[in-house]
Amino acid sequence: MPHNKVVVTGLGAISGAGIGADALWAAAREGQSAIGPVEFERPGQNTIKIAAQIKGFDPAKHMDAGTISLSDRFTQFAIVAADEAMAQAKLSREQKLGERAAVIVGTGVGGFTSLDDMMYIYNVTKGRLQPMTIPRVMSNAAACHLSMRYGCTGPVFAVSSACSSANQAIGVGAMLVRAGAVDTAIVGGSEASITASYIRGWELLRVLTPDYCRPFSAKRTGMTIGEGAGILILENAETAKARGAIPLAEIAGYGTSSDAKDLVRPDPAGAAAAMRAAIESSGLPPEEIDYVNAHGTGTVINDAVETEALRTIFKDRLGKIAVSSTKPIHGHAIGASSALELIITIHAMREGVAPPTINWLAADPKCDLDPVPNKARKLPIRAAMSNSFAFGGINAAIVVTQAQ
Amino acid sequence: MNSAQVTDRAAIEQQLIDLFVTDGMIDRSAIKPDATLESLGIQSVDIMMVLMSVEEKFGVYVPIDEKLADTKNLQGFIDHLIDRIAQERKTSAT
Numbered sequence: 001m002p003h004n005k006v007v008v009t010g011l012g013a014i015s016g017a018g019i020g021a022d023a024l025w026a027a028a029r030e031g032q033s034a035i036g037p038v039e040f041e042r043p044g045q046n047t048i049k050i051a052a053q054i055k056g057f058d059p060a061k062h063m064d065a066g067t068i069s070l071s072d073r074f075t076q077f078a079i080v081a082a083d084e085a086m087a088q089a090k091l092s093r094e095q096k097l098g099e100r101a102a103v104i105v106g107t108g109v110g111g112f113t114s115l116d117d118m119m120y121i122y123n124v125t126k127g128r129l130q131p132m133t134i135p136r137v138m139s140n141a142a143a144c145h146l147s148m149r150y151g152c153t154g155p156v157f158a159v160s161s162a163c164s165s166a167n168q169a170i171g172v173g174a175m176l177v178r179a180g181a182v183d184t185a186i187v188g189g190s191e192a193s194i195t196a197s198y199i200r201g202w203e204l205l206r207v208l209t210p211d212y213c214r215p216f217s218a219k220r221t222g223m224t225i226g227e228g229a230g231i232l233i234l235e236n237a238e239t240a241k242a243r244g245a246i247p248l249a250e251i252a253g254y255g256t257s258s259d260a261k262d263l264v265r266p267d268p269a270g271a272a273a274a275m276r277a278a279i280e281s282s283g284l285p286p287e288e289i290d291y292v293n294a295h296g297t298g299t300v301i302n303d304a305v306e307t308e309a310l311r312t313i314f315k316d317r318l319g320k321i322a323v324s325s326t327k328p329i330h331g332h333a334i335g336a337s338s339a340l341e342l343i344i345t346i347h348a349m350r351e352g353v354a355p356p357t358i359n360w361l362a363a364d365p366k367c368d369l370d371p372v373p374n375k376a377r378k379l380p381i382r383a384a385m386s387n388s389f390a391f392g393g394i395n396a397a398i399v400v401t402q403a404q
Numbered sequence: 405m406n407s408a409q410v411t412d413r414a415a416i417e418q419q420l421i422d423l424f425v426t427d428g429m430i431d432r433s434a435i436k437p438d439a440t441l442e443s444l445g446i447q448s449v450d451i452m453m454v455l456m457s458v459e460e461k462f463g464v465y466v467p468i469d470e471k472l473a474d475t476k477n478l479q480g481f482i483d484h485l486i487d488r489i490a491q492e493r494k495t496s497a498t
Contacts (some may be wrong), residue, residue, distance in 0.1 A: 047465040206455050206468045221469040265448055300473040364470070 002180040007240050007247035009389045010091070011343050012084030012188075014077050015330045016052030016226055017234055020084060024230075024340060025347035027356040028326045029376050035213065035224050035331055041118065044196030048208045051194050052226030052331025059379055070132055071145060072111030073192035077336070078142035079149065079230035082186060086150065089233040089245055093182075096151025102182045103147045104173045104379065105203020105231075106165025106189035109198075110139035110158070114385055116195040142190045142229075154182050161339040161380035163332070164256070165189050166230065166339035167388040167396035171254030173234050174398075181187070183239040188339035190229035199225060203303035205264070207299050214359035215296035215325035216303050223297040230339025247403035249346045252383065253282025259393030266389050271295075271309035274395035279313070282399040284383055286314060289399070291320065291354050291384040293345040296325020296371075297332055304366040305389065311368075322354035322379055324372040329358065338388035349381040349402060413486055418481065419461065420482050426452040437479035458485060465493040 013020060016034025017027035025033060038051035059068045059076045065195050068076070074370040091097070114136040115360065121127045135141060140158040147156040155176065159169040166189025173185030202208050202225060209222035240247060253279025259270035279286050295306055303325075310316050330340050348355055383401045390396075424430045428450040435444070441451075455466050465473065466488050475481045 047459065203465070204452060204456055206452055206466070209467055210465060219470065221467045262448075300468055300470055 001004060003016050004180055005237035006174045006177050006234055006251040008232050008249045008251060008346060009240050009245040009247060010085035010087070010089030011248065011346065012081035012088070012111050012231045013228065013340055014054060014080045015228035015333065015340055016054055017330055019080060021343050021347070023065050024047040025331065028329045028344045029353055031329070031356050031358040031374065031376065033329055033358060034226070035328065038194065038199065042196060046196055046199055046201055046203065048199055048210060050224055051199065052224060052225055052333070053194055053340040067145070070135065072114040072136040072141060074107055074111055074190045075136070075142045075145050077192055078105055078190040078231065079145060081188065081229040081231040082149070085231045085233045091150070091233065093150055097184055099153045101128060101150070101152040101184040101186070102154045102173055102176050103143045103152045103186045104159060104169040105143040105146065105187070106159040106161070106169035106335045106339070107139050107142060107271065107355050108160065108162050108165055108191055109193050111137035111141055112193035112198060113195060116197055120253040120257040127164050138355055146186055150186065152186065160335070161394040162390035162392055163337055164333055164390035164394045164396040165335035166337065166390040167342070167386065167398055168256055170232060170251070170339065170342060170398055171256060171396055174251040174254055177234050177236050179223055183236045186231060187234055188229065188231035189336040191334045191336040192227045193334070194225060194227050207297070209298060212359045213298040213328040214273045214361060215294065215327060215357050216307070216362040216364065216369065216371040218362040218364040220300060220303065221299050222299050223327060223332045226331065226333040226337070228333045228336050229341060230336055230343050232339065232342065242399050249349060249402045249403050251398060252284060253278045253280070253399035255279070255281055255371045256394070256396040259395070261393055263393070264391055266305045267393065268305045268308040270314065270393055271306060271387070271389050271395050274397045275313050275387065278385060278397035278399045282383070282401070284401070286401065287317065288296045288383045289385050290347070290379060290381045291348060292321060293341045293361060293384065293386040294325045295387045295389045296327055296357065298325070302349040302389065306389070307367045307369055318369050320373050321370065322377065323369045324357045325356055326355055338386060338396065342386045342400070345384045345386045349384050349400060352380050354379045354381070363401070416486050416489060420458070420485055423454050423457045423461070424478070427457045435478065437477070439478045440476055441478065441481065462489050464489050486490055
């Protein structure tokens with residue numbers, strides 16, 4: 001089997017920090033949180049009043065009326081992020097990408113906003129239903145809209161593995177390019193599920209903080225939900241070079257594992273297995289990893305378990321590696337989260353700056369690592385890893401290196 | 405702490421024990437202050453059920469923070485809940 005080098009030639013994002021990968025990176029680097037008071041179209045009995053929400057989004061600025069009528073908010077986010085990534089990669093919609101191009105987009109719950117609307121109309125108001133609800137809600141809708149938009153006729157599908165969705169989508173896309181099955185893969189994740197009912201569902205799991213998300217810190221009380229989309233253009237380094245595309249980074253390794261234990265309780269062995277597999281797949285010694293963008297949700301258990309798993313991999317060197325969580329910036333955007341985080345990781349590596357873990361108060365002995373507390377730090381980064389661990393026990397990690 | 409507060413605390417404690425019996429599905433006879441959550445077979449899912457009932461009954465959202473995660477026995481867990489309920493009542497009273 002061929003072993004092609006996989007490069008990233010385009011990045012696109014929409015998040016609570018605004019539209020654009022640059023806006024996301026600037027917020028992460030400067031420690032500007034996008035978390036604020038949440039606004040619901042239909043308010044409910046919610047205890048948690050905060051989220052990293054995208055406010056005032058107007059799809060008409062980004063796509064035609066026909067596309068809007070056929071798409072849920074999560075698909076619209078994916079389109080905005082993908083158009084930006086395609087433009088950076090200097091790929092145009094006119095030039096169809098064809099059968100050598102894949103589209104793989106992760107999502108936790110797909111078109112949840114449209115589903116919530118339909119349930120409300122059907123069960124409560126008994127009004128007129130939106131006839132395109134099903135094609136809007138389906139989890140593969142974002143991937144399919146992108147395939148039609150750019151003429152990708154190769155493998156197109158959604159990955160749904162809760163918080164690991166985007167990392168698995170990116171990883172599978174990278175493996176397809178590496179193996180020579182396709183030359184281009186449009187990959188990432190999208191999530192738009194901030195409705196009162198959805199937030200209430202998370203409240204019941206007791207993992208949402210009522211005030212501040214402070215990963216790896218003493219006195220942490222949980223995570224905050226976010227929304228958005230992150231899209232990356234992956235290409236075979238050779239075909240990218242042949243068309244004159246500029247590589248931004250290399251996807252060097254991907255690893256995924258399953259705890260096969262508990263639906264909601266993370267397991268350090270499973271998390272470590274995914275990281276080990278990603279590093280092995282990169283062919284790099286672990287000593288070359290200078291920065292880790294952690295899953296770092298800010299829940300008591302995740303951060304302690306992730307620290308334990310990182311310790312298994314990096315041993316005594318752990319204290320010397322910068323490990324930060326940017327979730328207090330963009331929130332936990334579930335199926336989009338690891339795409340947003342990989343985009344931040346690539347920016348961090350290119351700029352030589354480790355973004356901070358904000359809201360950090362004091363060390364927790366169970367999280368004995370260097371979380372880059374509260375302020376960004378200049379740091380030469382040879383290689384970096386981005387982690388994601390999901391409900392269901394699915395873990396996925398990606399290793400990126402500087403583009404040669 | 406005055407006697408009214410003590411009585412209040414005892415009443416809340418009794419209501420919380422009732423919640424463990426109904427929502428945590430714990431045998432009432434097995435409930436002893438020093439019983440560990442493990443020995444009672446209380447898992448993370450049962451704790452979520454109990455915390456949801458606490459929210460319904462007392463109007464207090466209790467996230468799983470360090471203190472709660474570190475409690476080892478039933479009494480510690482109940483004491484933490486009572487503290488949170490008392491704290492919430494004090495905040496909403498001021």
